[in-house]
Amino acid sequence: MDNQKHEKATFAGGCFWCTEALFLELKGVEKVMPGYTGGTVKNPSYEEVCTGTTGHAEAIEIIYNPDLVSYEDLLEVFFGTHDPTTLNRQGADIGTQYRSEVFYHSEAQKKEVENFIQLLNEQNFYGKKVVTKVSAAKEFYPAEDYHQNYYSRNKNQGYCMAVISPKLDKLKKNYKSKLK
Template sequence: MDSTKTEIAIFAGGCFWCTEAFFTDLKGVDKVVSGYIGGKTENPTYKEVCSGYSGHAEAIKITFDPDDVAYEDLLEIFFSTHDPTTLNRQGADVGTQYRSEIFYTTETQKASAENFIKLLTEQDIFGKKIVTKVSKASTFYPAEDNHQDYYAQNQNQPYCQAVIAPKLDKLKKNYKSKLKE
């Protein structure tokens, strides 16, 4: 991959163990890092973020080549792999750290995200109001090592089997052409 053509996308859509797994195998995606963004605490720990007091969201930072995968494709997968209509929760995970938020790194990404949400709203795709926020990216803090590549290293863990695996199977079925060989 030509490093001069990489861009960064940052998404918060619930537990980062789940969201990381969805983007790792996409063509054009070089790297996915789990971490924290959007709060006030500097260098937060997982425990601080889980407390809800840090203000941070669990998020993923995706390094990608826009010639191989469009930002709009990343948005499509982001919106198809979590519920953007639930405020501060994804399934059983509840709290502001599980909010749905797009952290844009360029004005073009901001416009794309806002237009994508507008389109989903106009087409009433979810049947409810989309609560996903679009915010300028602040400092992204990588999570601790044990949270990186979590699904790949813990596939047999009950949470991974119950929550991540079924969504990943659906993703692989619906986006087969966009996955790495």
């Protein structure tokens, strides 16, 4: 285990309960941490981030083994499981904290995500332009304990049943070969 490669990916694609639940299902993903990044307030709380005034997005930090899952695979799932064409919104979740943004950790990741977005736009994949921001990774602040592994602990909660369960069904249908 200690001699395995580990790399980091950071994505903001709406509610971090949703994105965490999806990426935990992928082969090669070792850890998914929901939290906040991209803003200016140090150690923000969930309540502060919800005001939309901290500059932070709800995001996930993924630790993965690139021998088992590529960054491109992660991008494919990221762009395939949320709407990257809506500015500061995912479904009923509205505000800058729900924006679509990729925080890159290397020049290689930056190039890869820019090329991926360019391809989606050239192919008019969504019928409209991708608005996902691409930014250098900033300090990542882990979310409060009650947000960690939220879906698996709260599957019968209304939001989980209405929003996350259908996303997981779509993931299992469309990305079967990438699942654990």
